[in-house]
Amino acid sequence: GAVVSQHPSWVICKSGTSVKIECRSLDFQATTMFWYRQFPKQSLMLMATSNEGSKATYEQGVEKDKFLINHASLTLSTLTVTSAHPEDSSFYICSARGGGTYNEQFFGPGTRLTVL
Amino acid sequence: RKEVEQDPGPFNVPEGATVAFNCTYSNSASQSFFWYRQDCRKEPKLLMSVYSSGNEDGRFTAQLNRASQYISLLIRDSKLSDSATYLCAVNIGGDDKIIFGKGTRLHILP
Numbered sequence: 294g295a296v297v298s299q300h301p302s303w304v305i306c307k308s309g310t311s312v313k314i315e316c317r318s319l320d321f322q323a324t325t326m327f328w329y330r331q332f333p334k335q336s337l338m339l340m341a342t343s344n345e346g347s348k349a350t351y352e353q354g355v356e357k358d359k360f361l362i363n364h365a366s367l368t369l370s371t372l373t374v375t376s377a378h379p380e381d382s383s384f385y386i387c388s389a390r391g392g393g394t395y396n397e398q399f400f401g402p403g404t405r406l407t408v409l
Numbered sequence: 410r411k412e413v414e415q416d417p418g419p420f421n422v423p424e425g426a427t428v429a430f431n432c433t434y435s436n437s438a439s440q441s442f443f444w445y446r447q448d449c450r451k452e453p454k455l456l457m458s459v460y461s462s463g464n465e466d467g468r469f470t471a472q473l474n475r476a477s478q479y480i481s482l483l484i485r486d487s488k489l490s491d492s493a494t495y496l497c498a499v500n501i502g503g504d505d506k507i508i509f510g511k512g513t514r515l516h517i518l519p
Contacts, residue, residue, distance in 0.1 A: 327506075337509045397458055399455065400453050401452060
């Protein structure tokens with residue numbers, strides 16, 4: 294149980310394009326989903342918290358107009374990196390909460406974004 | 410003081426040995442505590458939640474010390490497959506967010 298999928302697993306795009314990443318909880322309803330970014334050899338950095346049907350809460354320093362989050366249902370959240378630039382290249386990981394007993398978060402497999 | 414701190418390591422430990430690491434947290438209102446394992450270029454996977462009374466799962470034991478505001482992870486009879494980065498995570502009380510430490514790298518040596 295508590296499986297989270299993420300799509301795509303990797304993407305390479307040209308500078309200026311937008312990239313959409315999907316996060317799905319497959320066997321539970323996720324009350325909350327989280328989006329993280331991780332640069333090589335660094336820790337997970339929380340970007341935003343997303344609750345179904347409401348606006349995402351962004352962490353300080355994360356541009357909400359650049360990283361658009363939509364949480365349309367209890368099993369799906371999407372992150373769109375708009376007008377991506379090389380500095381946006383990173384490992385983007387979503388997590389979902391709702392499938393555990395102790396407030397655990399379960400992570401998707403991540404999306405490796407490379408912007409040329 | 411950072412919200413969640415861990416010794417980054419690396420810890421180089423011979424196979425079969427016991428290894429322990431700690432993680433300190435700054436917010437005394439923190440409610441929930443976890444250990445995650447992350448392999449290179451992979452997502453974190455939940456290893457265990459940390460209960461107030463401490464808990465054990467096979468070779469892994471987690472402890473919580475609220476007075477000193479730290480959690481610990483003990484790995485007994487370490488295996489080569491235990492090599493990974495171990496992240497501690499703390500739920501900041503009254504908030505949905507979980508804050509992760511930077512992780513402790515563990516290398517088990519044959």
